[in-house]
Amino acid sequence: MTTLNHTGVSHTVFRLLGVPGLEDQHVWISIPFIISYIIALLGNSxxxxxxxxRHSLHEPMHLFLCMLAGADIILSTSTVPQALAIFWFHAEEISLNRCITQLFFIHSTFISESGILLVIAFDRYIAICYPLRYTTILTHSLIAKIGGTIFLRSYGTIFPIxxxxxxxxxxxxxxxLNTxxxxxxxxxxxxxDIQVNIWYGFFVLMSTVVLDIVLIFISYVLILHAVFRIPSQDAHHKALNTCGSHxxxxxxxxxxxxxxxLTQRFGHHIAPHIHVLLANVSILVPPMMNPIIYxxxxxxxRDQVVHVLFAK
Known part of the structure; x- marks a missing residue:
């Protein structure tokens, strides 16, 4: 496809080059993509x-994990099939509408996952600091409202983009130059002039992901403060073990x-294909590893997985 540079001509179809500079290695690069996608789909499903x-798993913590698994499936499906189509079939063309739809789901799902991780940190804080009130605080009604708020926040902040x-x-x-x-x-x-886009993107990042990281850090400071006030070493180990996977x-x-x-901001001397591969790692690895870790x-x-997979 010929690239036009005439002022006033607005492209409605774009070319995704995949991993620029490594086009001849696309088939080999696709292997970790397809493996991670299969593991993410099977594990999270x-x-x-x-x-x-399993009614015994209808506890707040597990319901939040269910939300996280659903977000992982959406995040993987929003990115990997498109990349595989480029690697295998040279399907580089993408319309402007499809492009905007894809980035909407990628960014909104990423923010959703960040919000879910914050809620899980809050869940662990309640479980350790207020164990006797855990079920009365985190009712199913509150969990549903929390879930709705998470997704409204993610879609609401990305929609203006x-x-x-x-x-x-x-x-x-x-x-x-991307997959x-x-x-x-x-x-x-x-x-x-894209200054509005840049500043709005910065606002979204600071008001969602960065804020979530700060609140998660505060949650774990409070959790550690509560844990080390417990006299029993066994209680220490048990409390910290419940937070280990998170x-x-x-x-x-x-x-x-x-x-x-950081590499995109300061690594201007780094080759473009390194930037693209690093960006894909941040999207491929969490959906694949989350169900394995939990x-x-x-x-x-773990007991229910063994029962489902290996029961006679």
Whole structure:
């Protein structure tokens, strides 16, 4: 497809180059993509099935895990099939409408996952600091309201981006150096001033993900303060063990994302394909590892998985 640069001509179809500079390695790069996607689909689907069908798992913590698994499936499905189509079939073309739809689901689902991780931290705080009031505080009605608030926040904050992108004229280039559509990547190929897009993106980041990280940190400071006031060493171990899987998931979710953001901001000398691969790691790894971590670390879920998979 010829790239046009005439002022006033706005592209409605774009080319996703996949991993720029490594086009001849796309088939090999697709292997970890398809493996992670299969594991994410199977693991999270199994987690949702077990939690929904086992009444004993209808506790607040497990219901939040069910929300997290659903968000993981949406995040993976929003990104990996598009990347595989590029790697296997050279299906590089994507319409502007599809591009905006994809980035809407990627960004909103990422914010949803961040909100769910914050709620799980709150859940652990209540369970450890107020164990006798745990079920009376986190009722099913409150859980439903929390879930609705999380998704309304994520979709509400990302929805204006649709209009911020729609107002732009894409006349610089129709080539996107990525495996999928991202807000700023798409905005950068426009001819207009994108300061509003940049500042709104910064506002969304600070008011959602960064705020969630701060509140999660505060939650765990309070949890540790409460744990170390307990005289029994066994109680220490039990309380910290209930938070272990959540801490692992937090590190896997925020760690690659923070590292990717820092490399994009300060690593201007780093090759473009490194930026693209790092950005994909932050989307591929958490959905794949979350059900594995919770399946191994949470005894109730582990027992039910064994029963479902290996019962006669």
């Amino acid at each position: 199994l987690l949702i099935f077990i939690i929904c069908t 649709i209009f911020l992108l729609r107002r732009l004229t894409f006349c610089k280039s129709n080539i996107l 999928g559509c991202k807000h700023i990547v798409l905005a950068h190929v426009s001819c207009n 801490v692992c998931v937090i590190i896997l979710f925020y760690g690659p994302g923070i590292f990717t953001t 399946g191994i670390k949470t005894k109730q879920i």
